[in-house]
Amino acid sequence: MKKIIPLLYIFIGSTFVYKAFSAIFTEQEIYYLIFSLKTESKTIYMIFNLLFGGLIVYSGIRRLKSTTT
Secondary structure, three states: OOOHHHHHHHHHHHHHHHHHHHOOOOOOOOEEOOOOOEEOOHHHHHHHHHHHHHHHHHHHHHHHHHHHO
16 A cells, blocks of 8 residues: 555646646636636646646655655
8 A cells, every 4th residue: 555655646746747738739718726726827727737746746756765665
């Protein structure tokens, strides 16, 4: 179980990063950030998803390293 949770973090963080890059090719009127937060700016949406996803991926990698040593 200790090795599955970091992989889950990496997967969830990767989906946020994927959503940020896929926003380049799609045009929407409203972008939903997280929960009920929304924005009309594609740039803010991409920055939020890249930072949030990167933080989750970093946390998952750090947890994965701590369980292997």
